[in-house]
Amino acid sequence: MEADKFMLTVSDLVQYHYCPRKVYFLKVMGVPTVQRKTIIPIEIKYSDFVAAYRGRKKQLTAYAMLLESKYGKKVRKGILYFPEQNEQIEVEISEEDKKYVLRDLEKIRAMIKSERMPGKVEESKCKYCEVAKYCV
Numbered sequence: 001m002e003a004d005k006f007m008l009t010v011s012d013l014v015q016y017h018y019c020p021r022k023v024y025f026l027k028v029m030g031v032p033t034v035q036r037k038t039i040i041p042i043e044i045k046y047s048d049f050v051a052a053y054r055g056r057k058k059q060l061t062a063y064a065m066l067l068e069s070k071y072g073k074k075v076r077k078g079i080l081y082f083p084e085q086n087e088q089i090e091v092e093i094s095e096e097d098k099k100y101v102l103r104d105l106e107k108i109r110a111m112i113k114s115e116r117m118p119g120k121v122e123e124s125k126c127k128y129c130e131v132a133k134y135c136v
């Protein structure tokens with residue numbers, strides 16, 4: 001409804017101060033956040049790569065789990081939105097995906113606790129890495 005877009009939340013305020021365009025896409029272009037009482041997390045990506053990589057799917061899954069715990073409703077999909085290309089990808093989020101995220105968290109905690117350094121990843125990722133100068 002037209003009047004709904006003038007109902008602002010704290011999140012809108014936070015988004016606006018992060019980037020006014022985000023609010024533009026959500027409020028003016030109507031990029032959906034909630035459809036038919038379904039909660040859908042949306043991640044806005046400024047990237048040349050319009051794709052649902054594993055890491056991006058994990059991120060959406062983690063948001064879905066946080067939304068589930070806050071609102072007590074199942075979240076079964078999320079959206080990756082690419083404003084520069086004006087494209088979006090709908091990502092299905094299964095219960096299995098959520099279990100994998102919980103397993104990932106266990107693995108990360110175990111690694112931190114053990115203080116054992118993991119192996120390196122493929123080199124193509126290293127050029128975008130902010131800790132590369134510490135990594136031998």
Ligand code: SF4
Pocket residue numbers: 119120121123125126129130131132135136
């Ligand atoms: S440079 Fe960064 S991405 Fe590459 S192996 Fe080291 S920590 Fe991992």
